[in-house]
Amino acid sequence: MKNGLNIGFYRQDSKDQSKTLVIACPKQGSPELLYFGDALPVQTDLSSVYMSQQAGIPQAMMDKPVPMSLLPEAGRGWLQTPAVEASAEDRPTWAACWSLLDVEALESGFKIRLEDNVAQLSVSLSIGLLPSGVLRQQLTLTNQGQGDVMVQRLACTLPVAARFTERMGFYGRWCQEFQQERSDWHATWLQENRNGRNSQANFPAVMVGEQGFGEQQGEVLGAHLAWSGNHRLKADYTAEGHRYLQAEVLYLSGEIILAANESISTPEFLAAHSGTGLNAMSQQFHQEARARLQLAKPRPVHLNTWEAFYFDHDMTKLKALAKAAADVGVERYILDDGWFRGRNNDKAALGDWFVDENKYPDGLMPLISYVKEELGMEFGLWFEPEMVNPDSDLFRAHPDWALQLPQYEPALARNQLVLNLAKPEAYQYIRERLFSLFTEYPIDYVKWDMNRDYSQPSGDIAPQAHAQVEALYRLLGDINDAFPAMEIESCSSGGARVDFGILNFTKRFWASDCNDALERQTIQRGFSYFLPPEVMGSHVGPDKSHTTSRVHDVAFRAGTALLGHFGIEWNLLEANDEQKATISNWLSHYKRHRALLHDGKNWRLPSADGRAQTQWALSQDRLQGLAVYSQLAMPKQAQTLPLCLPNLLPDQLYRVEVLEHSPLPGHLMKALPAWWKQDLILNGASLSQVGLQLPIFDPESLVLIGIQAVPAMEKH
Known part of the structure; x- marks a missing residue:
């Protein structure tokens, strides 16, 4: 930091682009973002930059207007959403006024510590530029008093240029995720997600920029909250003309209570700036995703059994499909839903993770050996570990392990409830079942599904939606540590849980349950704004789409699937020789070019x-x-x-x-x-x-x- 003005300058240079971050930290008040964008010269006079941004004081305003800061303070006169909202019985905590404690220089930016001695709260802001050029910020709030503090809001705030007057975002539904919409930004825009997962409708991202920004022109900024649960995103402006984005976990009433010396942190809030349109913004997010993925090998071609057989698991047909898949060039075979005890439809058996002896009297090993040893493919298996059917041995033995309010009638969706992973006994049970199967069988890949939203997300009285997501991350981390060679796919009724938070633990997303190639063109385009093609599962479906009844030629289906992580969700036993030859040709192109598609710029x-x-x-x-x-x-x-x-x-x-x-x-x-x-x-x-x-x-x-x-x- 510079002496006197407490201004921090950080510049991130790479082969393709350079970015600069400038932050001012007053002794009293929150840190201010002076600049984030294309690189400024290292010799820039920061005190002059700071001076140039000090505005006049309008009439009919406060005598000392509160500045646009990275932690807006209700206690100093900020009249819109503050960064922190909390309550306590022994002191005022709802209108904090922050004072600077210290600033620590980090490898990629700064850690700024502040406190309020009256509220007996402290907050630290970690903010910096990653090697990808992506801006990262995260807040941690700590209760320094003796009484409990109930936290209603802990939000990351990002001021943006006043000239950014157009906004772009997403909407959607099942089988139509990542639909793009845009509008002039002259009013408050708010997205609230209370689905427990992100949901198909509420991908946690937004883009703002100058009027008319496009794929290859215009200044634009994209922002994303790396979180897999309830959230709020806000794009707002003030009467003074300030514009800002805000992102937070949406805490349900009474969900977050901090005892003395306890802390809570936000997820990462990520943002990328581009002066040349949306493609350059996306390329920074792609670079950041690739740095986190650290893929050890090329993305193998998938075949998934779901749309071929659904719950009808017959060993002869499963082996025949595997042979047909290997013949056209498939490299990984995934056995989908229906392999475990009592699972003959979607109404029963979730939670009973034992191989069905009727369908597989000798276990899964005969099929796995055939796939891996005779055909030379990898083997994957479908799970839905976070769920439980009321018609299951698990629920009959432990109804209290479901995420529901026991005082009310349970709210079912798809004939299932959510397993309360925040409950230690339920967590240990599902961990043991998964570890047992991963140890018994040489499984290369897990398709991790999650097919319903949360409702009544509690196991007792207080809500536990936030704790459920944290427990999920912990479970995925345990699995990655124990089985580092095994890859996990995040699937949630298609694309209902896609974000950088769960990307830290998974290697692939199922972007949509819709394999209709025409619908997929729009879905995959929306997906690509923040995530690279190698994490986007994209499959060739059957001639007639199961979700739209449209019919497309094989080339259109295969060319659309080529744009992501190529797979097949088609009963190849029903394909004719010409179709198989066409698929084989497209797979050859994919294998030849996947390094380009998955390592190059898109x-x-x-x-x-x-x-x-x-x-x-x-x-x-x-x-x-x-x-x-x-x-x-x-x-x-x-x-x-x-x-x-x-x-x-x-x-x-x-x-x-x-x-x-x-x-x-x-x-x-x-x-x-x-x-x-x-x-x-x-x-x-x-x-x-x-x-x-x-x-x-x-x-x-x-x-x-x-x-x-x-x-x-x-x-x-």
Whole structure:
């Protein structure tokens, strides 16, 4: 910190971008965010920057207006949502006025400690820039008094530029997650999630920026709360013109009570700034996710048995499907719901995690050995460990282990209740059952499902929704420590629990239960704003979608699945030879290019008429690229619009190759583009600025195009 003004300057430099964080810490009052954005020079005069931000005092305002700070203080006149709201019987804690204790320099920023001696509370703010360029902040509140303190709110606050007057966010439902919406930001925007999990409707993220920001232009900031439960997100502004974002865990009434010297911390609040549109913002979040994932190997092609057989587990059919999967190039076989005792439908047996002796008289080992040893694939198994059916041996023995208010009739969803993991006995039971199965069987992968929201989230009187999420994280951490080679997928009725909080413990998300490729195009696009493709499970479903009854050709289904972590959720025993050959070709492309897709930079490229979209992946050295152009609806003009591929090296020559495509419709065009069957070589500037003229495609079809650098001396 600088002497006198207490101003901290931190700059994060990387190959692709540099960011600067500047914070001022007054002796009395909360720290102020002076700047977060593209890098300022190291020699910047911080005292002058601070002075330049001191505004005039308007009439009809407080004599000393409270500044926009990182911990807004009700006690100093902040008239909107404060950072801390708490109550106690022995002292006033609801209107804290913070004083600076000290500032500690961290590797990536600062830890700022404050206290209020009247309220007998202290708070520490950890804030800094991660190597990805993502801003991270987290608050910890401590009760320094003797009496209990009930915490109603502990919120991270991020001031943003006053010129950010447009907001973008998400909405959705089951089978239609991550739908994008945007609006002018001239009023308070609030998202409250009380589902226990994030839910399909309330992905904990928001983007704000200057008017008209887009994928490749405009200044924008994206923010995400790394938490898998109840939350609030807020985008607001003040009469003085300040704009800010706020993110917090939504505590239910009486849920958080701190005894003397006890503390509670917020989840991480993450934010990324871009001066060149949404793609650059997303790339920072992708880089941050990859740093946390630390994937040890390429993402293997999945086959999941659910939509093939549902609860009908027959060993002959299961082995036949595994053989068909191996023949087309699948690398991991997941046995879904229905393998455990008494599980013949979705009305019974959750909680009874013992192999069903009727379906598997010799246990799971015969199937596992066939999959792993004879076919050379990995083996995965489905679980829903947080749930219990009333019709289960577990519930009959321990009804008090359910997360419900025993004084009321239980509120069922999908014929099930939530298991109260905050109860030590229930936690130990489920931990023992999982550890026993993971020890007995060589399981490479767990599909961890969670199919209902919380209601009456308690085991006694006080609510325990927050404790349930913390217990889940603890359980996942225990499993990762004991079985480090085993990967876990977070599935929750599709994409109802997707966030950086659970990403710390898992390697994959099931983005949606909908395998309809057209719906998936929008779902996956929304998912990509904050998370990279390698964590997005994306599967080829059957000819006729189980959730929409639409029918798509194999190429459109496979090309859509290629955009994430490729999998198959289709009974390949019903596929014909031509379809199997097509799938095998697409799997070959995926395996050839997955390092590019999952290690390179990814772009969303919309079309000018809004009827098509392109996903573009470019290697870090910018020498190899892969584009999936998807025609979603009829174009508004007779020709498709040229496809421009950004960020290629301007002088480098590239070969353009059509790798796969949907059937080409003779009813729409008399002739293909002149280059379509030629050896086309163009420099990067031409591909980026002039582009490629594509054929005219039917709606709901696509083409896969590869771009490969060639030596400059190679001739056309």
